[in-house]
Amino acid sequence: MSTRGGTRETARKGSLPNAFSKRKKNLMSENRFQAYASLQPGARLQPWEYEPEPLGKAEIEIRVTHNGLCHTDIHMRDNDWGISTYPLVAGHEVVGIVTQTGADVVTLAVGDRVGFGWIRDACRQCDHCLQGEENTCREGYTGLILGHHGGFADKLRAPADFAYKLPDALDSSSAAPLLCAGITVYMPLRTYMTRPAMKVGVMGIGGLGHLAVKYAKAMGAEVTVFSTSPDKEAETKAFGAHHFHIWENTEAMKKARSSQDLIIHTSPEATNSETALNLLANNGTLCLVGLPTGSIDISVTALVFGQKTVAGSLVGGRGFMREMLDFSAVHKITPMVETMPLSQVNEAMDKVAANKARYRIVLTAE
Ligand SMILES: [Zn+2]
Ligand SMILES: [Zn+2]
Secondary structure, three states: OEOOOOOEEOOOOOOOOHHHHHHHHHOOOOOOEEEEEEOOOOOOOEEEEEEOOOOOOOEEEEEEEEEEEOHHHHHHHOOOOOOOOOOEOOOOOEEEEEEEEOOOOOOOOOOOEEEEOOEEEOOOOOHHHHOOOHHHOOOOOEEOOOOOOOOOEOEEEEEHHHOEEOOOOOOHHHHHHHHHHHHHHHHHHHHHOOOOOOEEEEEOOOHHHHHHHHHHHHOOOEEEEEEOOHHHHHHHHHHOOOEEEEOOOHHHHHHOOOOEEEEEEOOOOOOOHHHHHHHEEEEEEEEEOOOOOOOOOOOHHHHHHOOOEEEEOOOOOHHHHHHHHHHHHHOOOOOOEEEEEHHHHHHHHHHHHOOOOOOEEEEEOO
């Protein structure tokens, strides 16, 4: 993943080590963005400000109003994948109002309500990009929070072509989580659901899983949820699931063997993949969209004898982002959210890490 561009940074008085305060003298512009940043791996977020790069001709500036809180923000805070840079301003399910447009921007205007997701930019030239699959750009896409500062701030600047104008039918709290969680589960359903009434299993029923249930139902699937939380059964069924199984209930799990044509595995923890493979019908696909930091064991015999597929899926390209937002508006698919002010981002992260969010936290501007 490349990290083109960047931002000049400075600290609020006394809030950062010397290396940064030395630079402060040169950066006295009024136009600093007020953010919440993690200053080193694992550090809790604190108020921090930076001076953005001048607005590019093809960029827009937005006043941030909402941020969905994704588990990936916590992985990035902790540098779990070794790709974080500090100070880190996370936030990649961002909704805001356009406040400035670069000279070349013709598709958006001041006052428009837009969203940004995980991808900030891509090469736009390779065969994957030309097919609308910027998420697998051969040159490596640029991430909104990979070497750039994300949405946990009052403002954000990023390329206009990767901003998504939001359908009126989606309010901003509902739209924010769709920009990462929504597309993350929409894409594998869009890719692997090849006929109506396919049996689709959803493993893990959090921010991703509850949206997977809603999309799969709207696409015509028979949906089964596999969860470790018995208290989520009633809500899960209200989201549209036809069946609900507790992972530890060995009898129910035995009955469910070889039943699922597609399983969307959303858990941020590596779980027993052999059990998941055994739930798949022949020719079925197990698609991993959560990002466990560990690895999984795969039974080759289960794979070969059942002609099963293990796949991964990472967000989606621009065309599919637009389609997902339209689909959500038409079918009234919105996440169940609880809102908290951005200033409580640390408490919100604790809640997500403890698996206590129901089902997505959205951080709102003060
Ligand atoms: Zn995310
Ligand atoms: Zn590309």
